[in-house]
Amino acid sequence: MEGGSTHGSSKRCMVKICKGSPTETWKKITNNVLIKAEANRTLASYYRDHKDEYICMGCYNAIVVNTASSFKEHALNWDNGLKRHRNSFSISESISLLTNFIFEREVLDGEPPVFSFSQLRLIAVNKNNDLIFFFDQIEEMACLDKKTEAEKRELERSLAYQCYLMCWNQSRVIPLWNLHESEMGSDYFSWVDGVNVLSKFLYDREKVEQKPAIYSFKELRKEMVAKDIRLSSFFNSIYNATLLDKKSDKYLDKLDKRLVVECYIICGNQNSKLMAFKEDISLFLDLIGLSAKALDALLHAGITISRRHLDRKKIEIANNHSSLIESYLENNKYNALALNVDDYHNIHAKRMPNTCSTSTMAHMTTLLLNRINITAIPQMTLNNASIHNPKLIDFELICNTLDHFYMERMAKTFNDRFYYETFLDEKLENLTLHNYDARITERQEERKMKDTILLDFFELKLEDVVSYISALQRVYENSLLNNYLTNSVIPVIADWPGQVFI
Template identity: 35%
Template sequence: MLETEDADLIGFFDELYQGTNPKTKSDKTNNSNKKKLVSLCYFLASINNKYINGIKADIGSYLQTSGASATSIDTLANLGLSVSRMTVNQQKKIVSDEHKQSVDNYCLQNIEKMFVLNIDDYHNIHRRTMPSLLETHNIFHFVTILLNSNPNIPRIPCFSNNILIHNPKGIDSKLIIKKFENYFMNQIGKSYYEQNELWKNLLIEDSYENRIENLNVHNYDGRIQKHQELRSLNNSKLVDFILHPLHSTKDYIECSNLLFKVFERLENTDYLDHYIIPIIADWPGQVNIRRAITLRINRGIASGISKQILSLIPMIGPLHISLNSRETLFQTYHFFFEMLYHDLFEDKKVLSQKPKQTVINLILDLTFNGWKKIRKVIMNRFKNSKDAEYRMMIDLLDNSIPLTLDIYAVLFRSGYFEGYLESVVRVWVLFQRLRRHNYNKAPLVFLSDVFYWELNNHPMANVLKKNLPIFNDYFVENFHCSIKSQTAESNNALQIIQKAKIIDAERNNNSFKESFINSRNPTIFQNKLNYLERKVSLFLFSLFDKIYHNIGNTTKINNKKCLLPNNIDSSNGIVLICGHGFHKECLTLYNDKCNHCFNYLSFEAQKNINTLTARLTTPLKNNEIPLVEEKINNNSNENNDENIQSILERLEQNIDNQFEILYQEWSNYDSL
């Protein structure tokens, strides 16, 4: 276009490019040089015309975001490389002032579609700091209100066939227990690994690339190239980002009212009177919003809560289920993972009680893949052993670990609703067994809603089945990561709020970021993963050999009763993943369900629901205590984790022969 306007420019850009000697450089270097040349041309043009300052404005904004001082920005402006600090601030104010109108426009453009809401808290802590008499750290607590939409999902009515989307019974324990008895108890008698083998053709391909992505599933950095459709914010809209606590039910009601005011501003629309907005949140978000809904249904206007709260459908975030299940499992079996960690990375390496999520993900992944290599020969040797040590390890390796790895990263993101629903049941059983506070209730609420919608053929059930990945809490976590990476510790509250709105405004148009800010593609070489898997296998061979030779010194998991005489051949028995064993005929008479586990789970489900219902029906008070206690991390070892990449770089030992010898040795063992 420029060459058309000015014939003197014909060939000019080609000459500049050829001057970089591109034939001797790699494609990556040549692409980088092209970007530099474009920038150079902008700077040259701006000398002649001060209004050509687009790239300078981006640089100025980036410098301020990175914590550069006002003097530094103004100095670079004098050099012609940036706009002044004052110009940067003016542009930020313009974007911030226009934000309200952009929210209205977004809602109007998508008013015929379904909205999905995220409400979550954010704080500006960039690093861990120890208390000091010489330094204070002002921590600001914000609330993020984020909407998502999908052009392929129509809006969902509150009523369908005169059936309200909210179950009038609240959390329906009878419906849950009935579903458990009639269907899910048969499924969860098998290990998750066995069940997953039946689903493989419906799930994300089990490739090296997808495995690396799954290892980074709890890394919300938008610069990571993989799964950009999730990491981008193209279909998201920041409704508001405010300085506000988010602890109590009243806090959530006040923040929800900000969303309701947006829809009140829209002309000729009564969206909230007729249609629903699912809100995907962590446990505090779910329990507090649900409490507000329960109080409004039970007490009406007397509750003091707006009727519009009934348009919200709180759902537990799948990302938080995944995160909490992995952390809970890791902390419960820390003694095992610590032994494995030392075997993999030397005895001197310290594995803290609460390592970084990337470390947890890697160890769980290696443990499972190392187990898969030897699973067949191990189980062939032990057969139907009910030894307590053996059954504990089988449950951990064949059931719990693969479940926590897959529930979000594979099942949810694949959109396989039936598998995800069954896994929510399984993960509730895991939370219940491991006594995980609050999360031994959260999945029950989700299950109650889904079973109610299915029972009454509400459209919400069908939308959920066909569009599962949109009901995600990843978007708000990704947004928070963007804020943290684009703000500095020195920023005040107003600057952080302005930056949040700028990030939102640039979500579909940020050529500077796409062109010049380095993307990330964290990876672990496949040969190192294979090496570590085999080390895990060798460790497990040694562990199971000790368990084998200790049989008889530990107790067996015994049933209290059996329907048929015990003189049936033991080879005719079946040991379920729970550890309870049955004669095949007995299990058939129990309809292939473990009656012991069903009695336990139904009792615990009822108890948890009763406890939660009491919390949800408690009236609001002026100075009430939050329903969910804040987690205080007193673990001083959290920062002791060495960078996992630096550890992996030192792995060089070849153990292939050792693995093959042990594998063959175990293959030749006679079974028990």
């Protein structure tokens, strides 16, 4: 059962990241709660150990209803922590590993000491992944999950010193720095230094490595800090300036993209040759119909490129499209592919009749290919049978499914199926036919267009079988797809009436 109850002194929320907000409503952890949490990927394994205990309404909504990102991350980190704990070293063994690492880094290689706990953790774990559990234990003992961002910043230097002190107690060769000395020295890495270093890395990534812009602050931070650990403090200053403890989880998800935009704008002011981000923004604004004057106005704000530059970019994209398709098909020749055939009409065009036609409206056809992260679908099964159903529409299979699955359930009334006493919330959930919000959230990653490519775009009115065959003929004209279809099949996704015509 999952019913609410009034606040009692004996009740305590067992979620480890609970913020402890005052509440008068509690939820019992039932099988239903565990099943939904597992479906939402917010299930930390220790919830099962506390079955029939209570959680506060705020944690219940975050776990079951809203699928909060922080609770997803907590569940993932908890399960990963259990795996590491089973295979981790003892504290003394971890200190020995860290001592050897610091000795090699600072005594043999002459590197400066690390005054920040987060930086020390990142450097040490990159060197030896077995130290993760050791640093997790230190964070747990310091109760970092209950500290504010300001308190965490104050503990950065103290926790790093404690790590050095434990290593120094094991080996006096390790240099032990003074906890109370100022960090501001000749090796101080300023915020301006961070902009300079990040600008150089982004320039090399765009011009030398020919890679696109990154639109996730977390991904940008991970990739750049791996190249230079000093950038950790630079990204921390940008992230902490947003006052995270006062923001909701939904706002933090949006913030991930806003912060990366700020990084590109800041570095673009330092190096005007960083164009990948500006080109993407300009192409998007041009697509939604922004005027040339507005685009040039944003150029002076350092956000977009000029109209002439944009025209050259579009010509370049069009010329490179065929090679882009070849590269896409070559890289995904062992993956399953799905083809979408759809029509496009510029129905908002002005109707200007002339001697030949009454309208300038065009009927276009789009062919989209989407990669699926499974192996290619073979034409023949393991027992050498075709995957195609020779009956096309098997009415016997449909009737049997309707009779034995749906009709048996529909023949019973709601009270017959649930005659026992249940809480109102559970009754309402059983009456729910489909939760579209949960479905969309659950399949959010699959709904993205990042693995989709435009195979072709041409003028054709999809209105009968002949037109759909003509559209599919474009697929067979591609040599790589033709070879792909000799052994594998590509499911075709189409709306009505394409489903009938194909």
